[in-house]
């Protein structure tokens with residue numbers, strides 16, 4: 001197999017290295033393309049563009065494979081807690097008991113939010129979208145920890161900042177819910193696990209403690225673990241682009257939250273539930289929605305279907321589908337939306353439009369039903385995704401710094417007016 005690619009422009013040939021990754025995926029290194037040929041490449045949406053080398057997460061979209069640091073997602077989902085998964089993603093290895101205990105202790109230590117932050121929370125209107133609050137508050141908390149603004153990719157400063165962010169993102173999310181619903185803030189309980197502590201901050205009352213059942217805790221753990229990283233998706237790339245200017249970790253992940261918010265990315269998990277509700281209440285047959293999704297004269301898409309990378313199935317969706325049944329059974333709940341989701345999946349899998357375009361359920365398709373079962377309100381779904389994705393964002397920011405990556409600065413092909421003279425106002 002050749003390890004060179006030849007490009008011919010205007011009759012002149014140029015050779016570029018072909019680089020192979022550890023899973024044999026290949027790329028053409030075009031770093032010198034513009035300086036040698038004067039040309040750039042055009043790839044809107046970056047479907048064919050490698051933006052970095054990374055050893056964090058491997059996705060094989062053709063075969064439905066996802067691995068964190070080499071470990072298959074199926075094994076991680078079955079055996080690891082979210083804190084263990086976060087450690088693995090951040091530091092590259094599963095923690096030993098001592099490392100895990102220290103990491104847990106550090107996360108617990110950083111759980112409380114500064115009391116002055118309560119004024120910020122109460123300044124938001126009750127209807128404020130929780131993703132806007134999360135993004136804003138991630139930046140604001142850096143003002144209370146000025147030492148973290150000068151943190152680099154390793155050492156105690158980084159370790160503390162990573163634990164602080166993993167811990168506080170959870171408290172910010174829970175506080176925004178409490179404020180929006182007019183409930184008193186519930187402070188963290190360091191004796192609880194990561195997931196139980198979050199649920200306690202969400203659902204305990206001063207007069208009644210919420211105790212998460214093992215089923216609910218396990219379901220939330222699974223949700224967070226499955227969202228922990230997914231290589232160079234839109235929000236992670238955003239974190240890298242922002243971080244490449246050497247912006248601090250807080251502002252970089254805050255930008256990641258904004259990117260995640262969009263309905264084509266993390267916002268799709270709430271979009272799926274809205275779509276299923278709509279199907280349920282409208283009484284229209286599923287075929288009506290398939291026709292709508294296929295009709296190119298509108299923008300309607302089936303939420304929770306399709307993926308830039310997975311052209312087979314999304315392994316996270318498979319895991320979630322199985323677990324949703326178990327959780328509903330264990331909690332003795334029935335969810336009519338699950339029946340609709342199953343019918344929708346079955347029909348799309350037999351439909352030529354979806355078959356030809358390789359559109360399968362993605363991670364967001366069943367995750368909302370899981371979140372509903374454990375009592376998370378709909379407007380918090382994308383925030384839950386953000387809590388889960390935090391380890392991936394931090395790890396990518398760390399790796400970017402370790403690799404000393406250049407500032408991200410794509411080029412363009414200009415298609416506007418060529419030079420023209422300024423026209424004075426009176427002559428326009």
Ligand SMILES: CC(C)(COP(=O)(O)OP(=O)(O)OC[C@H]1O[C@@H](n2cnc3c(N)ncnc32)[C@H](O)[C@@H]1OP(=O)(O)O)[C@@H](O)C(=O)NCCC(=O)NCCS
Pocket residue numbers: 045263264265266268293294300301302303304305306307308309357359362363364
């Ligand atoms: C995820 C997503 C943004 C990927 O976008 P992408 O890689 O740019 O894929 P494309 O838009 O090129 O899709 C290829 C074709 O499938 C169609 N398609 C993709 N997702 C579709 C969906 N959910 N419903 C209907 N058609 C869809 C596109 O319209 C396009 O059709 P065309 O070839 O006739 O023009 C896209 O599939 C989507 O919008 N899905 C719904 C939102 C969602 O679930 N997002 C969460 C992702 S984890």
